[in-house]
Amino acid sequence: MTSPSPAHRLAALRARLAGAGVQGFIVPRSDEHLGEYVPPSAERLAWLTGFTGSAGMAIVLPDRATVFTDGRYTLQVRDQTDPALWECRHITDEPPAEWLKAHGTDLAIGYDPWLHSVSALERLAVPGVHLVPLPANPVDAAWADRPAPPLAEAVPHALGQAGKPSEEKRAEAAAALRDAGEAAAVLADPHSAAWLLNIRGGDLAHTPLALGFALLHADARVELFMAPEKVPAETRVHLGNQVVVRPREELPRALDALRGRRVRIDADATPAWFTDWLKQAGAEISIGEDPCRLPRACKNAVERDGARAAHRRDAVAMARFLSWFAAQAPKGKLTEISAAAQLLAFRQDVTMFRAESFPAISGAGEHGAIVHYRVTPETDRRIAPDEVYLIDSGAQYLDGTTDITRTLWTGPGVAAPELKDRVTRVLKGHIALATARFPAGVAGPHLDALARRPLWDVGLDYDHGTGHGVGSFLSVHEGPVAFSRAARIVPLREGMILSDEPGFYAAGEYGIRLENLLLVLPADLPQATRPFLCFETLTLAPFDRALIEPSLLTSTERAWLDAYHARVLAEVGPELDAATADWLRAACAPL
Structure with missing residues (x-):
């Protein structure tokens, strides 16, 4: 059976709304568990709109339809949706409630009560708009070839x-x-x-x-x-x-x-x-x-040790990949899909590996500027010499979950000074957060600005949070904590694991993101008059020296980077074959 076109899908939904007694319908990107990652049977937003990102919402009215998403997906949503059918809006700059207030007044707007939390509905409630819970989801009625729900064993x-x-x-x-x-x-x-x-x-x-x-x-x-x-x-x-x-x-x-x-x-x-x-x-x-x-979120001692062990094993796969990429990229024969496939192959050799923790974000050149880019056979492009390649990936191991991003120069030429400036500023922000010491009671939103300061100094920024919580052989995105201006004020506590991933994106040109995972631990400060916390870096992989401008680093930042690379070499090097160990030795040499 031929799958209906986007226009037919939208028309089929609208045809069912009248029978449900409503004029509009809200389609969130969630399942009945309100999760970020959903099974194929719950990909209603993707089926209806074509947008495949992990966060978003659509609102369908009789004469217009809009997809809302955040800064990670502003480019992707425009690429994946038909502008003749769908408007695209930034969910922060123009919230759905404000859009409904402007376009949905005096309309009955249906929703599936299984797919919205109480607080989400409160945010959507505006005067003049009548939100109506429906006993059956009209998208499901229109979705003729909807997959069956999963039945994997617990x-x-x-x-x-x-x-x-x-x-x-x-x-x-x-x-x-x-x-x-x-x-x-x-x-x-x-x-x-x-x-x-x-x-x-x-x-x-x-x-x-x-x-x-x-x-x-x-x-x-x-x-x-x-x-x-x-x-x-x-x-x-x-x-x-x-x-x-x-x-x-x-x-x-x-x-x-x-x-x-x-x-x-x-x-x-x-x-x-x-x-x-x-x-x-x-x-x-x-x-x-x-x-x-x-x-x-507060990992116990066994889970912390498991996270450390998982990251050490994952670091072996990353070192093998980075060494391989350094040799192959200048030849210009790799593609985004082939590079990501090779990294997955290296990880599949690692003990306790079970799956990727999310589909790898493998973006070369302009694709790196799409924050959560997901390569497909249709978008797969060659990774050319002398450009930027961003690889954001992770793995699920029985004892821990990993998530790492590196921004790489393909060579063989030298990166432009402006590019090195941007990468180094992102690195400075990464280091500022990783080395922070802060009193108990401080929350993620309080620390977010540390990672942005080097970019802010020259009038630059990035449109996503700086970091998210990470589970223990669970979701790579775990609440309730995050480094983000928009996050809830939840104090950081010992045992939490969060990502540290500032970035910078030049639309149509390149993307930069540098990510390690951090474990919250007590800080040893003899003069402290109250409890303080700090971070232990879990991720072990070198940053690409070809994209770093040493003159922009302070002596303290440079010392941190040299010490970090020395640690990577000491902990990972002995687990590698001779050729990869030689490459790692050069990649981790002091600046």
Whole structure:
């Protein structure tokens, strides 16, 4: 069957809106777990619009339709959508609510209550616009060849990697509920169930999750709502007697049983359907953070050691790739796809490798300026000599999740002074954040400017956050912390892992981003009058010397870079073959 054109898809959706009693419809880029990474069956935004980015929203009205996305995707969304059908808007500069206020007044706008959190709906509510929950998603009705939902098995995550038994996690989370006077908490985020129950799965291509919902009760019992065929006997034994597996169809009855009781809902992480049903059932809603979210972000000692080990092994694959790329790139025969494929092949040789942690961002020249560029056979281009190549990639290992970006010069010529200036300023910002020491209580938004200062000094900036949290054999993007002006004020705590990835992008020319992962640890400051924190750099790979202008670095920055490269050589070099070790020795030589 031939897939319908974008115009036919939009027309098919509009035809179904009248039957649903609404004039418009909101299509978020999320599934019923409100996750960033979704299975093919939930790629509604991509099916409807053609835009494949990991963040965005579409609003369809009778006479116009708009796609909203953030600064990572402003170029990509215009490339992937038909301008005759879709307007493109920056979600920060022109929020969907403001657009609705201007164009949707006196219209009934439908939404799927499974795909929006309570707080997301509050942000969309504007006077004169009537938001209407629909019992069935009209996109699904129009999507004739929609894939079936995934049914990968849930498997135990060994204590040797998890570091803490599920019984202890459940007891601590349940105690938090009792302290708050709450009978239960809805866990709609499958990362929470995965962490709480020490299970993983294969429902998503790059994040090891078994998709499902859970109810955590104040007595530490858990009801796990997941297709029973996804939970084999071994996993049921692992879960124990206090965890009951039920089919998702039993969710309404389980919520009905909470009548008259106080139930915690995370307004940012729970579909509005749960709030609506619980209110109808007569439960009392208590708005509070998912009780697993913050504990999950603060890695225990075993998870920290696992992260260190995973990064050391990943560094071997990166060194092999960087050495190979340095030899091959000047020949001009590589492409974006072939380079990314070679990096994946090197990673597949690494012990405990399970998958990429996201599709590699492999962008040469002007493609590097598309912040979250995803190469396809149609866009794949040759990596030419004497240009910039950006490779942002990561891996899922049983003991940790990695994410690294390097900006490389293809050679054999010399990079232009302006390019080296930009790269070095990004590096200075990276170093400023990596070396920060700060009092307990400081949050990511407070530190974001450190990484931007060297660019700000000459009137430059980048349109994305400086860093995100990272899970432990879970999502490469993990809340609740982030280095971003737009992030919530959540104080950094010991054990959190975040990325440090400032950048600079010249549209149509090149992109620059330099990323390592950082582990939050206590700072040893003898004169401190209160607790201070600092960062340990986990990622181990050299920065490309061909793009660094040493004269722009202070003596302190230069000392940091030399010490970092010395550490890379000492920890990674012994694991390499002789030829790659020789290359690494030269790449890590003092400036």
